[in-house]
Amino acid sequence: MSRKTMSAAIAMAQREEMLRDESVYIMGLDVGPYGGAFGCTRGLWQEFGRERVMDMPISEAGYVGAAVGSAMTNMRPIAELQFTDWITIASDMLVNQAANMRYTFGGSLSVPMVLRAPVGGYMAAASQHSHMFESWFSFIPGLKVVLPSNPADAKGLLKSAIRDNNPVLFFEHKMLYDIPGEVPDDPEFLVPLGKANVVREGSDVTIATYAYMVDMAKQAAEILEKDGIHAEIIDLRTIKPMDTDTVITSVKKTNRLCCLQETWLTCSVASQISAVVAEEALEYLDAPILRIGALDAPNPFSAKLERYILPSVERIVREIREMF
Amino acid sequence: MAVIERMPKSGYTMREGFVSKILVQIGESVQKGTPLLEYETDKLTGTVEASGAGTVLQILAREEESYPVLSPLVVIGEPGEEIPAEQAGDAQPKPVDEKAVPETEKPKKAERAFATPRARKIAKDQGIDLMAVTGTGPKGRIQAKDVLSFAEARPKATHLAQKLAAQGEITLDQMTGTGPRGRIGKEDVQHAQTTVEMAARTERLSSMRGTIATRLTQSKQNIPHAYYTYDIDMGALAEIKCKLSKEGLKLTYNDLLLFGVSRVLQSNPLFTARIEEGQIIYPDGVNLGMAVSVNGGLVVPVICCTEKPSLTALAERAAELAKQAKEGKLPADKMSGGSFTVSNLGKYGVRQFSAIINPPESGILAVGAVEDRVCAVDGEMKIKKMATVTLSADHRLIDGAEAAAFLQQLDRFCREPWRMIL
Numbered sequence: 001m002s003r004k005t006m007s008a009a010i011a012m013a014q015r016e017e018m019l020r021d022e023s024v025y026i027m028g029l030d031v032g033p034y035g036g037a038f039g040c041t042r043g044l045w046q047e048f049g050r051e052r053v054m055d056m057p058i059s060e061a062g063y064v065g066a067a068v069g070s071a072m073t074n075m076r077p078i079a080e081l082q083f084t085d086w087i088t089i090a091s092d093m094l095v096n097q098a099a100n101m102r103y104t105f106g107g108s109l110s111v112p113m114v115l116r117a118p119v120g121g122y123m124a125a126a127s128q129h130s131h132m133f134e135s136w137f138s139f140i141p142g143l144k145v146v147l148p149s150n151p152a153d154a155k156g157l158l159k160s161a162i163r164d165n166n167p168v169l170f171f172e173h174k175m176l177y178d179i180p181g182e183v184p185d186d187p188e189f190l191v192p193l194g195k196a197n198v199v200r201e202g203s204d205v206t207i208a209t210y211a212y213m214v215d216m217a218k219q220a221a222e223i224l225e226k227d228g229i230h231a232e233i234i235d236l237r238t239i240k241p242m243d244t245d246t247v248i249t250s251v252k253k254t255n256r257l258c259c260l261q262e263t264w265l266t267c268s269v270a271s272q273i274s275a276v277v278a279e280e281a282l283e284y285l286d287a288p289i290l291r292i293g294a295l296d297a298p299n300p301f302s303a304k305l306e307r308y309i310l311p312s313v314e315r316i317v318r319e320i321r322e323m324f
Numbered sequence: 325m326a327v328i329e330r331m332p333k334s335g336y337t338m339r340e341g342f343v344s345k346i347l348v349q350i351g352e353s354v355q356k357g358t359p360l361l362e363y364e365t366d367k368l369t370g371t372v373e374a375s376g377a378g379t380v381l382q383i384l385a386r387e388e389e390s391y392p393v394l395s396p397l398v399v400i401g402e403p404g405e406e407i408p409a410e411q412a413g414d415a416q417p418k419p420v421d422e423k424a425v426p427e428t429e430k431p432k433k434a435e436r437a438f439a440t441p442r443a444r445k446i447a448k449d450q451g452i453d454l455m456a457v458t459g460t461g462p463k464g465r466i467q468a469k470d471v472l473s474f475a476e477a478r479p480k481a482t483h484l485a486q487k488l489a490a491q492g493e494i495t496l497d498q499m500t501g502t503g504p505r506g507r508i509g510k511e512d513v514q515h516a517q518t519t520v521e522m523a524a525r526t527e528r529l530s531s532m533r534g535t536i537a538t539r540l541t542q543s544k545q546n547i548p549h550a551y552y553t554y555d556i557d558m559g560a561l562a563e564i565k566c567k568l569s570k571e572g573l574k575l576t577y578n579d580l581l582l583f584g585v586s587r588v589l590q591s592n593p594l595f596t597a598r599i600e601e602g603q604i605i606y607p608d609g610v611n612l613g614m615a616v617s618v619n620g621g622l623v624v625p626v627i628c629c630t631e632k633p634s635l636t637a638l639a640e641r642a643a644e645l646a647k648q649a650k651e652g653k654l655p656a657d658k659m660s661g662g663s664f665t666v667s668n669l670g671k672y673g674v675r676q677f678s679a680i681i682n683p684p685e686s687g688i689l690a691v692g693a694v695e696d697r698v699c700a701v702d703g704e705m706k707i708k709k710m711a712t713v714t715l716s717a718d719h720r721l722i723d724g725a726e727a728a729a730f731l732q733q734l735d736r737f738c739r740e741p742w743r744m745i746l
Binding site: 323 | 445462
């Protein structure tokens, strides 16, 4: 075990996988000598050289497309975007190509690529540098979507994503990059995709959440304890495919569900969880399902406004109290 | 000038009439005597007739509603005539609403309980009616804990009972169990189930039925009944009956008994008396009620002053009243004022029965069938015509010895009818 920031854990995971499998390589903006805009490839160019850690021009469609093509021909590329906001430019490569190809080619090939991208707000980075598109891409059949909430999970999930034979979108929250945590040193430490984690046990309300909201949920839970409300927190970790069974098991115990996400609620991950739980566990619900997310507005540049639009611990506490 | 036809007071105690059928339409032309509508009271059915010729201008009454006596029902006049204001003022008869509950008492309740799915499931599993549970959640929502505390407050049901109740869709909270501490058991639920299954048909309680129910319950609750049975030798009366019939005069045993009873009552005024507010009131004369079975119930027409008429006159009166009763045409004044009642089930073959006193009277004689019986006479078996009568008497007024004396006298009159002319 060592204490590492999430970005260091991500670098560690990539290094271990590149050592293990020579078809694994990295491409992205400033990933080479610079070590990545957020330090996620620090030291890797120095260790593995320019053939395996490649700097790309500012052409998301170009290099993500190259990653797709490379993955189709037996490589395992890890493409890093500098901000997830520009995944939109690469989305044709992801949605029309990578997601469809195994299906359209009758299973004769697969696209074992990972697309890593920094996501999320709370940094006053305004509407084009704060996006998080987990709801959007979870919609597409053929893509996997993963969001770690801590360094250990980041390492374990990324290694599983690299070894997975499907296109995996690995979204890393910018606010979590510098937060340290205990990370297993074991190069075979893996966290499976498609499996949620109960990070806090409780009896009164289930909070299903992921990424940066897990920390916020924990803070809210401490405050709710004083009201006698014991919250159970589930870190989904993988949005697609989602582990709804863990959520349902929890709801059967607590009888109340709060779906917490940082982003907008329309056609969202929270809506999806709500629908599934309502379908499969309606009789266990003792209150309407609560979805908490960003208000329906672009991310503001003003830090104060941003804190108003995005979920806050205070808002989470207040809205959960109203479930009782 | 428009005329308002009102609900008549066709009986001293009548307070309202139930309109059962409206026979005319607005605009219809009527004559004096044209029937306008039919109504019922607890004693009779009647018809409201047009008091003069004209056109039906307004029909203020509705079928299947009760209206107090003197309520305006139908307005008859010339077409286009104005209804005078003071009459128009009370022109909307207010139907008597038996179930009227003051607004303040009943809180507004939704058709469907506002409850969470979890609450509903718990309620269903435990056979609880959600409409009875108060919700304490946001917006008054019924939550699981509300149902659970309601269940706690209820008498417990055994697990099997709950299961049966849920299967049979029976709610447990109105049920009182017969188990220890009011516990609801399997038998209670099964009983509820059969009662639910048995109630396959419902009927409105008619006015008459309702009245009978109320009065007889009152009688049983308030009057300490004591019962005295006597076997009466009907031989002599049988002979009289036979002889008169040969001459073309048909009398029934009941006629003869009525006559006999009226004679006994004349010399036993206590049996016609009644207790009222700490006093014993003795009426003049003997008004004898006779129970008559009619469609849907029982009516007791009263033969007035039975000490006066002859036997044949009494028989005629009895027959006439019985006929009127069966046709529902008995005038109201002929249904009250009795001081003693005779009830005869002989023609149905009933050997003996005990009747319930008809308040405010103090006694009733229940007469059974006249039959040939084997009796011991001077140590030998003889066949005699006998009838068993049972006197129910109000023990506040009439003690055993007096009741016995009454019956002895009746028996003597029946055995020796010539005594009745003394």
